[in-house]
Amino acid sequence: MKKIIIPMLALFAGVSFTACEDQLDIEQKGVVAVENFYKNDADCEKALAHAYENFQGNTMGRAMGPGIYTPARVLANHPGDDICYGGEYYGDHEFGGSVNEFRFLHTPEAITYHYTGLYLSVYADNLVIDNFKEGTSQVQKQAVAEARVLRAYNYFLLACYWGTPPFVDHLLNASETPINSNLDSREEAPKTQQDYFKWVASECEAAAGDLIERKSPDDKEGAYRVTKGFAWALAGKALMFADDFAGAKAEFKKVIDSGKYALVPGEEYMNQFHIQGDGSPEKIFEVNVRYSAAAGEWSTGSGWGWNSHSTWMEPSCFQIRSDKFVKQCLNKYTDGVTGWGSIGVPEWFGEAFALNDNGHNKPLGEKGEYQSDRFKATLIHIDDMIYGETGIEELDTYYGKLSSMKHSEKVKSKNIGIKAGRRGHYGQSFWIPIKHVVRVGDAVEEGGTYSATHRLNNIIIMRYAEALLDYAECCVRTGDNGEAKKYVNMIQERAGSKTISDNVDLVTVKKEKSFELWFESCRYQDLMRWSRLDNDTYTQEAMERLKKQGTHVPNLCDKVLEKPADIVANWEDLVWEFGDEASSRFFIIHTHDAMDSKYEVGWKEKHRLFPYTQSLLDNNPSLVQNEGW
Amino acid sequence: MWNFKSLQKPLVTLFLLCLLPLGALAQSVVKGTVLDEAGEPVIGASVQVQGTKTGAITDFNGNFSVQAASNATLVVSYVGYTTEKVSVGGRNNIQITLKEDVAMLSDVVVIGYGVQKKSDLTGAVSSLKGDDIKNLSTTDAGAALQGKVTGVQIINSGSPTSGAQIRVRGYSSNTGNLNPLIIVDGLKVDGIQYLDPSLIESMEVLKDAASAAIYGAQAGNGVIIITTKNGSKGKPRVSYTLKAASQSLGKKADLFNAQDWIEYHKYLGDLTETELINNRYYNQVYYYDAKDTGKTNRLMGNYFDLANQEGIVFDSGVPGTGRFDTDWYDEVFGNSWSVQHNITVEGGNDKGRFLAGLGIVDNDGIVRGNKDTYKRFTGQINAEYKFFDWLSVQSNTSIEKYRTKALGDGYGSFLNSVVSIDPLTPAYIYDTADFGQSVEPKWNSANHGFVPVPDGYTDENPIWYGTSKYVEEATGNPLARRDLANGYNEGINVRGSIAGNLMPFSFLTITSRLGYRITQSNGHDYHEPMFLSSMAHTDDYYISANTHAGLYYQWENFANFNKEFGKHNVGAMIGMSFTKNHWDNTDVSSSDAEMILNGDHAPNYRYINYLNDNGKSHLSVGNAPGDATELSYFGRLSYSFDDRYFLQFNYRADAFDTSKLSKDNRWGYFPSFSAGWTISNEKFFKNAISTNAVSFLKLRGSWGRNGNVNILSGYKHTPTIGIGGYYYFTGEGASGDGMSTGAMTSAIANPDLTWETSEQLDFGVDARFLNNRLSLTVDWYRKLTKDLLIDVSPDPGFGFSSATVNCGEILNTGVDIDLGWRDHIGDFKYGISANFSTLKNEVQNVGSLPRYVGQAVSGFNNKLAPVMEVGHTIWYFWGYNYAGVYNENLIQTNDIKLDENGKPMLDANGNFIPQYDEKNWGRPVYYGQVPVLDADGNPMKDENNEDITKYGLTCSPKEEDREDLGAGIPKFTYGITLNLEYKGFDLTVFGTGAYGNKIYNFMVSADRPRINGINTYWKDSSRSIVTKNDDGTTSTEYLLGKYPDMKVASKDWIFYSSSANIFSGAYFKFKQIQLGYTFPTKWTQKFLVNQLRLYASLDDFFTITSYPGADPEAATTGVADGAGNSRLRGFDNGTYPTSKKIVFGVNIAF
Helix, strand or coil, rough: HHHHHHHHHHHHHHHCCCHHHHHCCCCCCCCEEEEHEEEEEHHHHHHHHHHEEEEEEEECCCCCCCCCCHHHHHHHHHHCCCCEEECCCCCCCCHHHHHCCCCCCCCCCCHHHHHHHHHHHHHHHHHHHHHHCCCCCCCHHHHHHHHHHHHHHHHHHHHHHHHCCCCCCCCCCCCCCCCCCHHHCCCCCCCCCCHHHHHHHHHHHHHHCCCCHHHHHCCCCCHHHCCCCHHHHHHHHHHHHHHHHHHHHHHHHHHHHCCCCCCCCCCHHHHCCCCCHHCCCCCCEEECCCCCCCCCCCEECCEHHHHHHHCHHHHHHHHCCCCHHHCCCEEEEEEECCCCEEEEECCCEEEHHHHHHHHHCCCCCCCCCCCHHHHHHHHEEEEHHCCCCCCCCCEEEEEEEHHHHHHHHHHHCCCCCCCCCCCEEECCCCCEEEECCCCCCCHHHHHCCCCCCCCCCCEEEEEEEHHHHHHHHHHCCCCHHHHHHHEEEEEEHCCCCCCCCCCCCHHHHHHHHHHHHCEEEEEEEEHHHHHCCCCCHHHHHHHHHHCCCCCCCEEEEEEECCCHCCCCCEEEEECCCEEECCCCEEEEECCCCCHHCCCCCCCCCHHHHHCHHHHHHHHEEEEEEECCC | CCCHHHHHHHHHHHHHHHHHHHHHEEEEEEEEEEEEECCECCCCCCEEEECCCEEEEECCCCEEEEEEECEEEEEEEECCCEEEEEEECCCCEEEEEEEEHHHCCEEEEEEECEEEEEEHHCCCEEEHHEEEEEECCCCCCCHCCCCCCEEEEEEECCCCCCCEEEECCCCCCCCCCCCEEECCEEECCCCCCCHHHHHEEEEEEEEEHHHHHHHHHHCCCCCEEECCCCCCEEEEEEEEEEEEEEEEEEECEEEEEHHHHHHHHHCCCCHHHHHHHHHCCHHHHHEEECCCCCCCEEEEEHHHHHCCEEEEEEEEEEECEEEECCCHHHEEEEEEEEEEEEEEEEEECCCCCCEEEEEEEEEEEEEECCCCCEEEEEEEEEEEEEEECCCEEEEEEEEEEEEEECCCCCCCCCHHHEEEECCCCCECCCCCCCCCCCHHHHCCCCHHHHCCCCCCCCCCCEEEECCCCCCCCCCCCHHHHHHHCCCCEEEEEEEEEEEEEEEEEEECEEEEEEEEEEEEEEEEECCCCCCCCCCCCCCCCEEEEEEEEEEEEEEEEEEEEEEEEECEEEEEEEEEEEEEEEEEEEEEEEEEEEEEECCCHHHHCHHHHEEEEEHHHHHEEEEEEEEEEEEEEEEEEEEEEEEEEEEEEEEEEEEEECCCHHHHCCEEEEEEEEEEEEEEEEEHHHHHHHCCCCCEEEEEEEEEEECCCCCCCCCCCEEEEEEEEEEEEECCCCCCCCCCEEEECCCCCCCCCCCCEEEEEEEEEHHHHHHCEEEEEEEEEEEEEEEEEEEEECCCHHHCCEEEEEEEEEEEEEEEEEEEEEEEEEEEEEEEEEEEECCCCEEEEEEECCCCCCCCCCCCCCCCCCEEEECCCEEEEEEEEEECCCECCCCCCCCCECCCCCECCCCCCEEECCCHHHHHHCCEEEEEEECECCCCCCECCCCCCCCEEEEECCCCHHHHCCEEEECCHHHHHEEEEEEEECEEEEEEEECCCCCCEEECCCCCCCCCCCCCCCCCCCCCCCEEEECCCCCCCCEEEEEEECEEEEHHHCCCHHHHHHHHEEEEECCCEEEEEEEEEEECCHHHHHHCCEEEEEEEEEEEEEEEEEECCCCHHHHCCCCCCCCCCCCHHHCCCCCCEEEEEEEEEEEECC
């Protein structure tokens, strides 16, 4: 037996203690080592594609936050005096409602995610810039220039909302700590919000030389990436925000003089916000959203899926809230896709817009009252929505088919209208917004699925109309009212507006901009700027409205289905659509649930800047909170 | 398996050989009596003459008589008593006293790469024998541990497809994977749901670090070692057991019924009679003739007769004539059966042992229909053979085939729908006019808008799923959700080990063991577009097929040395282990709104093979094989002296592959020490105290270090470039061209990442009293876990929203107590055992963060979050502290009386005078920081011009006023088992409970107030009832309740994120009340049956709890987000409810 034992013991000892540690080295799949990357043009193109993807997702899109809204859109539009936050009732979609009424108490999700998303996007830009800034090839020079403009845009938003947030102009190493730029000891760090805007402009100017130029107004691809035109336009906007109107004017002039952009005809105005308008002559820069079967819905494992590229679920917020209506409305427009009716407009805006563009405040109605192309693309009167193109004309009702019903019968019909028992449609006035309601084809055209949860039309960063109106403002501010009138009239004529201004002053430009660019991420930024610079009544009134946000929320009701006296909620200020009960079917009552729940609502001076959310301050103790927060 | 028994056998054989020559002596009749320690006769004891086939059985008085030589030795044995050998010594009337085999004094315990006598243990090891868990209705070996072992918490879900969660000594990681390391027959397994409890010989739970340290970096959450049964020497034995459990829904949550729901929403003002009538809710209505403008003559009639009549005005419904009052629990859940069959054949001889077992489980969960099922077929083959005295080979193999279907948890899931859909929605409808609010236009559109229909629908006999007219909920009708679910998983697992034991010397055993797991599984799913509401719809066809294959193996070589030198006993073990896990999974799916399959999607086309061109163009596939490896060296030294002093030292070095740790950082070292002192073996003790009083007393102490590497994967220590992501610089129209692929760094590099390390101190006492009848084990432990792996959010300027770092410390301390009593009075035997565990969990460090806020449940907007913070329990509920309802006696701190100038009025003592404000009545009041006011009523400021605040009462607390409202972790868990036996009858009552755990119920929601949920708040809410007086004025009656006026609170996030929603999750559950009868052997042997036992049992039948939701135990599983996550422990949004069972069983042995 011993004969066996000794070899066995030897074998045991042998196998046990010579076991190979190299088995522990397992190569990672599907990756490239950092030290082998960022070398050549191909690497550079990949890094740039990722910078664009980050810009698409983290700057403009969902920023990887909770899925149902895009923080960029929420922060830019919801604090406006021209938006009511709707939904099923008060408290539905707090992330938007709390920003709309300036009462965000809880860690404001939109603020957290926008801030985070912008810096993640900046990081992707810095990867291109830092790794290829010494590059000599045309590919690398152009990529660095594009990344610099993308980064500049990120900082434009960061400066708008947070004033002097950390200035991360390079890839940070672990020992560096982001700190408010006004406290940053580096000379190049912007010390004020104005400095920040100036830096944005200088970046754009510096990069423009290496950028391509859009070939012509018909060059769609020239709208899908950063071009000279966008660099100039952004430089102009940034200089305007820095109060350098002459400088801004010069930049915008370059855009106009390039001849690469044009306003589309009035009948195509609506298309700008739908898939048919992708890459139109009017688009200076937009994120090219496309369906990609290869990328998968959410992710491919290493990258983002096409749903992460689009504004997933946000369309649901914008869509018509069908459960508020006895019969679903606008079916022909939406093909039956329904949503949550979260965006409404206050009465003042609907009235002002209608009077300006249409010359009256009535629905299209049977008589086919005039409405401008621009107005029709933006808002629809409740009467037109219920009685007009409802998509349910063949509905067999007590009075017969809706299509064969007389108007006098329609106004009494209980088979159409707004449902009873729920105090009407929260956050809506007589004017229902449709500018961003998903239209048939906004998804299918590019091979995607048509549904309430996504759309595939591009996300607009800047439209030529905005550049023209900004240019007009700078002209007025530098005393060149004649030049301003030229472009304001151009906008008005294209819109089909009844108002073609003879004289163009600041207020004219401000009004025009509010109609032309409603819900296009300008209003709140402009109001913050105008209220700092100007003392006109228009601006004062707007600021007063902001201060009263949340105190007077409209609820759109239907007297055929529910009498005002039956509404049990705490409301006041009943308004009939045509002035009195006899001539009106729909009425508005006003509520203030947030105040009833003891929230402080309305804009205050501290809201000029958003707060750094608590979790950011917790994670980075060097960061100093903005004043008043 | 290498153990002491295999060493003992050659010794026994040798002994027997020596006795042989003495066998030829004279024979005579020897009589005697067998008594127990209490002097009672032992009936049926076996008296065998050693070395012969002669023997006898004691009679009713304990007497026997047997032919034996005068110098023969009698071997007297009886189940439950220690076997006695008595030398006849010429006597012919012998009185023999049998000692009860209590607490298995000489038991051997498996301790990892070896065994140890239980009495020699120096660590905290709980041992459970097969008998302790026999006849439980569970099919899951993990679930069988519940309430049986101190220091171990088991959390069961109600779902037949999910295994029990096992927690050993607290919660020492913030990660999802807190399960202990589980070793079955030497093989590390991924779970023990597959293992039939009836196959288990023993389960050892290594609780303290010293015991577990031999498993090093993987033992941080404790170790469970399971040994399956094997054959034993003797006659082959065939046994069969049948368990049939009739299952039904256990505890329901207190949901609204239709009447309450209507009353509630009318009170809130969001529901009117008009809406109910318009929605065709009432059969009978009151109405007026339209001409009766003064409404003087109210009429009653049938709604459906009146609906289309002109000239009438509806007034209200006739109470009690509502058409629907759906109890969704009853619609969804029903009776079902879970049946298990087991058959085993076992046998053995001096050379070998063999066991073969077959088991079948067919569990149809309690959801009506067959969409939640667990079917399992297992075969077990255990064999051991001794080829030579110095070589034995052993093999254990388990073959499992399973098939499961499951219905989901979480937001928008099937189970969430059961508790959220309103009771006014019927289960099925027969008229399109009863469709939910957005369904009718869909039904009338192309393809019927993909509105699903139940089986049996025809145009002549239309039947649809009920959809809500009141709530656009995210979930839809649960019955539709169930019927539309088509997914299933099935697979095969082979788990086995083969080991060779080489015993060159009596004191040395060398073992080489190969363990392996071969896994193969397939999943298939298919669904079609469907529309149930604007929030609950799917727009795509979807098909998926997954094939997962894996091979895991571990190769271990270790040598055990054990030798006695006089009173010194020295043991040593040294070994190594190499483990490799390899997987190769392929996932294929396709999804699109247009049809993706040929054959019009007929059922026999629902496979990837039959994708049409559209389906192919939307194909998504994934495959990348993966590997994980680890290498370890380990050793143990043990020493004991005279059965009085014990010392043990363990050491392990572990290394993990580069996907987990960097090359420079891969090795970890895990030592442990332990010592024991058996005082009862000391002379001074024996002299002082009678062994009748204190039979055994031992003190133990241990210290050790373990690790946890569970969440480290995916090369988190190294940054790489990920190729992926894309942007379209060009192109439009259908996809394909113009896509540019992106690349960027994948993560913030952290080359210093290392494992979580726990250090644990344990002190214990083992004692037995009163002739071993009373046993007691007490352990105190302190387990500190360092270098906790946390996903932190660095400043986004670094480019990433999260990074994994080692920071944080958690301390778990507790006391584990096991108490047992066994005795008998004549034929009546009884035993009671109980175990109690306390747990104090405290976070000691979360790096530089003040607190680490975890993500709450996705899809729910509640403001209550799970948080880690220093000084608090891990993942405590961070929410608002609800103080009560605003009323005359509870007002806000700064509600003070002002004079006409707006200045505060002061009382005689200079204090503010409280001012009750009637318009605030009924509001929720919370604790929070409120400004300290100066004499003018203005907030006082500090030097930084910030308000000076104090803790007070306020209706509008701020975010930072959120507090620790408790956690889902119990402070105290316990189990009690009572066994009674009398003449063939046996009764077991076994219960388990938890105390100190909290549950956050968030079925009710501020943003969707119309969904259903628990009615607790409404039932006990404060109400203001306004009545109109005759003179036209109104008067308000205030009824104060525990909860606020829901008119104020029903849409208030703060209220729904406050302690008002936190309930005690304490419960005591009768897990088992079982009555059995074993037929007398004499009788059954006529039918060749050695043993026949029948029993009936009520399992999980009674739960004592005050929790208003469903089962408090299931609510604690942390599956609220559908995935199962330790930070969501105690978040309850309607999980799979547990079932109660009536079990019938048969055990037969041939």
